Amino acid sequence: MRLSQGRETVFAVIMRTHGHFTAEDIVKACRGKASKVSRATVYRSLQELLEAGIVRVTAFGEKHNHFEHTYDERLHHHAQCVRCHGFIEFPDLDEDERYRPLLEKEGFKVLGHEMHFYGICKKCRKKG
Amino acid sequence: MRLSQGRETVFAVIMRTHGHFTAEDIVKACRGKASKVSRATVYRSLQELLEAGIVRVTAFGEKHNHFEHTYDERLHHHAQCVRCHGFIEFPDLDEDERYRPLLEKEGFKVLGHEMHFYGICKKCRKKG
DNA sequence: CTATATATGAGACAGTGTATCAATTAGCAA
DNA sequence: TTGCTAATTGATACACTGTCTCATATATAG
Numbered sequence: 220m221r222l223s224q225g226r227e228t229v230f231a232v233i234m235r236t237h238g239h240f241t242a243e244d245i246v247k248a249c250r251g252k253a254s255k256v257s258r259a260t261v262y263r264s265l266q267e268l269l270e271a272g273i274v275r276v277t278a279f280g281e282k283h284n285h286f287e288h289t290y291d292e293r294l295h296h297h298a299q300c301v302r303c304h305g306f307i308e309f310p311d312l313d314e315d316e317r318y319r320p321l322l323e324k325e326g327f328k329v330l331g332h333e334m335h336f337y338g339i340c341k342k343c344r345k346k347g
Numbered sequence: 348m349r350l351s352q353g354r355e356t357v358f359a360v361i362m363r364t365h366g367h368f369t370a371e372d373i374v375k376a377c378r379g380k381a382s383k384v385s386r387a388t389v390y391r392s393l394q395e396l397l398e399a400g401i402v403r404v405t406a407f408g409e410k411h412n413h414f415e416h417t418y419d420e421r422l423h424h425h426a427q428c429v430r431c432h433g434f435i436e437f438p439d440l441d442e443d444e445r446y447r448p449l450l451e452k453e454g455f456k457v458l459g460h461e462m463h464f465y466g467i468c469k470k471c472r473k474k475g
Numbered sequence: 476c477t478a479t480a481t482a483t484g485a486g487a488c489a490g491t492g493t494a495t496c497a498a499t500t501a502g503c504a505a
Numbered sequence: 506t507t508g509c510t511a512a513t514t515g516a517t518a519c520a521c522t523g524t525c526t527c528a529t530a531t532a533t534a535g
Contacts, residue, residue: 262524497515
């Protein structure tokens with residue numbers, strides 16, 4: 220794999236981005252730069268980072284994906300509202316060690332994991 | 348909420364569907380029937396079932412959603428390949444009880460949960 | 476420097492899910 | 506049963522995400 224210009228720019232932009240972000244967020248951020256990175260390159264690079272375990276997908280049930288870094292953050296999970304799609308975060312209590320051996324025995328190379336609780340958030344419950 | 352024709356048909360079709368399915372699967376299945384249910388109604392009903400906790404979302408990182416029933420199946424989770432998006436299922440070891448109180452304390456009404464491991468599947472590892 | 480395989484950009488494209496709005500219908504009350 | 510009313514529907518147009526193609530550009534090896 221070459222350390223090409225486009226790839227380098229995308230990587231840099233993503234590393235500068237904190238919290239959750241979508242693919243389009245990165246596309247826009249790259250447009251701001253003089254670097255000129257196309258949408259296709261952003262999606263390609265994002266896929267590479269996904270495969271490398273540098274970013275992970277965090278949202279369900281929406282049209283577009285949300286990503287976040289896997290590094291430099293305390294491991295946490297998400298509880299998502301099935302109405303408004305908003306979410307709250309909560310800390311990990313370490314299930315990894317219980318499941319990982321089971322999966323690796325089946326030839327699955329684990330890059331990471333996430334718990335996803337779904338339900339109705341406080342705000343939507345009030346709305347009725 | 349009314350027990351309208353469209354809603355009833357969609358519910359029936361979904362209950363007859365086993366395993367994983369997409370919204371479009373249901374749209375097609377409803378077309379087969381003489382019932383004539385529009386795409387809009389299918390999506391609306393699916394959202395209602397989601398909110399009721401009857402179905403849940405199970406796939407990440409794809410353009411369209413996958414759903415499955417939450418009832419009548421042993422609780423299981425998914426390990427998904429970041430390359431081919433295929434997945435394997437594995438049983439639940441019951442983290443629910445550890446996390447649920449934490450979330451309900453914050454006003455979040457839990458409908459269910461799922462663990463999502465991501466990584467590279469056996470087949471994709473062989474491909475290089 | 477040159478060759479060559481890899482990566483890129485631009486745009487066309489397909490598919491998913493959303494919004495609109497007039498027409499229809501379920502449920503209720505008399 | 507009939508009529509009222511608000512909820513629901515279908516048809517369609519629409520926005521947006523992510524994919525694909527292919528000619529052009531570029532990183533790297535030799």
